[in-house]
Amino acid sequence: MSEVKNDGFVGRSIPRKEDQRLLTGKGQFVADLKLPGMLHAAFVRSQVAHARIKSIDLSRALKAPGVVYAIAGPELAQMLPPVPDTQLSLPRKWTTRVQHKFQNPQQPLLSHDKVRHVGEAVAVILAETRYQAEDAAELVEVDLEPLPAVVDPIAGLTPESAVLHEQYGTNLIGDFVVEKGDVKKALAAAPRRIKRRFHHHRYAGIPMECRGVVGSHDPRTDTMTIWSACQVVHWLKREASTVLNMPEARIRCVALDVGGGFGTKGHVYPEDLVIPFLARAVGRPVKWIEDRFEHFISACHSRDQIHDVEAGFDDDGRLIAFSDNFYVDCGAWNPIGSGIAYNTAVHLPGPYKFDHFFVRSRIVSTNKVANAPYRGAGRPEATFAMERIMDMIAAELGLDPAEVRLRNMIPAAEMPYHLGIPYRDGEMIVYDSGDYPESLRLALEAIGGLDAFRKKQRAARAKGRYLGLGLGCYTEGTGVGPFESATVRIDPTGKIYVAGGSCPQGQGMETIFSQIVADVWKVEPKDVVMSLADTSGVAMGFGTIASRSTVTLSGAIHQASEPLRQKVFSIAANMLECSAGDLELRNGAVGVVGVPGNEVTLSTIAKAARPGWDSARPQGMAAGLEETAYYEPPTVTWAYAAHAALVEVDPDLGRVSIDKYVIVHDCGTVINPMLVDGQIHGGAVQGLGGALLEEMSYDADGQILVGSFMDYLVPGASDMPHLDLVHMHHPSPLNPFGVKGVGEGSAIAPPVAIANAVCDALSHLKLEFNETPIKPEKVVRAIWNARR
């Protein structure tokens, strides 16, 4: 018998189950999929930002070699409704607690009346090869009547601005307020005030694998299979059901191996629906693989918020009131509705304790690619505003930024802490666990101590070298509802089968859920059969967004396993002629507590549970060993972190080099430390990329200035510092395993940690960097201006 450790598999860095196939080239991505008779799609995309469509002439394209079918927006609009359900529903509790007004412009599957951003699809060609489809796409004549482009969200709210969605008469498509206390009065009475504008620029998730969809319709059974490189196969199934006018039961959606998502693939795109629709229409499978150029101009971007903040504080640096009017440059559509903006609003307070808070968010449509969540999803923007303010308070009072934070942080003794505003699930926010001041103290310790750094900084400055320390602290609601599903079944071989609604893109979920299941059922991870990202495994599911899967699927696994274990024990008790209360799970079997040997294996029990003549289950018990549970988390659980960046600024070149980067975080119980480290590394690199390099820029006509990785700079391994990680473990009291989400966290703080570090390095010039990205030329210009 192999030795199974009683202390379990949770908490161990076991190698990833997925790596066997991925590292030996046996993974399968949607681009690898080849079906007999498969056609290839190419989209014709708008080259202008804003225009009325006069006509689209496909006649030349239809005659091109290899072309089988082509359709333009106006014709498709006659056949198909727009994407029906792109926005997440607003919870009833939320709508009653938050003063709000939202418009929901529905994106058509192909543009038919207007184009609203460069890259919006107006027609699609199907051909025998992708080459032929692209050749034909060049022959499509699109006659457009140009309209003025809206590229600035604040200008977009003026009466003279062009309007994207004319039915509303305004570009304001979302507007809400969150408040507590009396900010106006408190600001007026505050001994000191700071007022600033912050801009967190537009960048994006940039998964290594772009989007991709294959649709195949089987006329014999009238069933549709959709393979999409997406994070939400169940959501896709729901929308496909509407668009294709088919019962969900006839639709199967699968995400194969997926090369990263980061939120960019976290909702249903028009292409996900157009492709299967056309596959059914032409009677052949259709494949569309997004290329990188298309990705830049049509897959969602993110961030891009302008914050007008006013903060009131006392002479000791204690925050009294915080007011923020912020604008989301939302692009042409708003796939996730209130998601990003509301995240921003409620994550502004972060780990700090203050009584008066007001935030108004305005979501503004502009002629750019739609803005949707990307790792952090509104939180990096919030953290940027609050954490810059903390440094400004310190500068104004001559205090160290670390000291100001420690004075304002919620003490551990006050946990759980009631924040006094509702989360986006409608529940009032309660920071459930943790020690925020300790996270900052540990971060300062990990950089070698605050005093030691300040000493080194002074000595370096005397020699004309500019070192800076930047802090970034945040809290993060993770594991949001509404639900996640799991089906747990004991296979006749005794293996544990689990199907879940989570939908991975490389996180290692097959591994971590196998670890969890192994501990729940006292088997080994290799005895767990995971089925994820396939709607045929479980009928209802939610998907992998919002740092939620570890929290919500583990909850569902637990919830399904509890009654199933009771059933297993009842059968075993029947067989062993003992009481179920005396039984325990051990080594893939059930035995009597304290009595070694005399075990009944799970395989035997599963066979006993089968329906029919051979059944050995107790009288009256339903056959089968399978349970499906829908875990509805009570509310989110709160992760948090403190980041500390040590940088050196070259004042001549403007280059910012990162000497050291420390991350102290708490995600509660860690399932697999190696994978948690991987999540933190990846997120931090994306955050640092956003801080220094990555930028989706547009010109004044709404023309996107990014078309390839020559223009969009993602950090490479050699551009990144070593990351020092410190783990804290305050288990969440809200779920069975004490876990908190960790997928997004580390992307949240780097932009402001770097901004604060650069400001600190150049503090003798009293420079402020309140916009990202912090590019070398900007640094040099700021120094020039300061010295003028």
Add this chain to the structure above:
Amino acid sequence: MKPAAFDYQAPTTVEEVVALLGRHGGEARLLAGGQTLVPMMNFRLATPAIVVDLNRIPELAYIKNDNDVVRIGAMTRQRAVEFSDIVARDLPVLQAAIRMVGHLPTRSRGTIGGSIANADAAAEIPMVLQALGGEVSVRGPSGERRIAAADLIEDAMITSLAEDEVLTEVRFPKMAPGARFAVEEFSRRHGDFAIAAVTVVLEMDKGVCASARIAAAGVSACSRRIAAAEDVLRGRAVDPDSIAAAAAAAADAIEPLDDRNASADYRRHLTRILTGRALQRAAA
């Protein structure tokens, strides 16, 4: 991002290349390492009717020591130059510069001749050729001719090669023994196209600069030697004053680009800083 349809020929001799160019002229594009041409074709920014692949011509890949010149065949991979003993000994400045050319995988495919004929504004290899005052051999229907580095690059991605000519060899004059040199480059990430790059080669005689060769890339539409900065140094000690004066002269002399990557002001500023740093390092 699929190229438009094109014909493809892979000749095995330079004569065949010249004949194909004679037949197709401007409709043809030569494929060397393909690190620029292939992406441009995928973006359909280049849509040649025919691609003439030079990779099957063994006679074009070599590094030869020839008296006071190092001759490098046009199809020699940048990676081969990076590890050549001849280059390390006689052209250390080229070795230093080549490490800044793209990334390991691109240098493994990219060629010396391809980089020069492509004449990208930010390319390091043409900059070094200009600094050293080298020349190239080209073959056309009427035989071989040589073009001096100074006469080779006319504008961004435009050379003085005729449509029916192929670049066959690059000739770098060997650096004088004891020559001092430095290459300074600024790009957003390691391996990116230079926003500014400066090459400096100094020959000193009894504490005085006997010869200064300074060239810059990335800052203007094409790389250029900067005579104004060289003149400042010749006959002077290379000290903080002369370095500052030469750096200022270099910054004044360039015609900076102004684009999304960097403004004209900033490029001028970088030219001054990098020229100063390169001179400082070379003189140290």
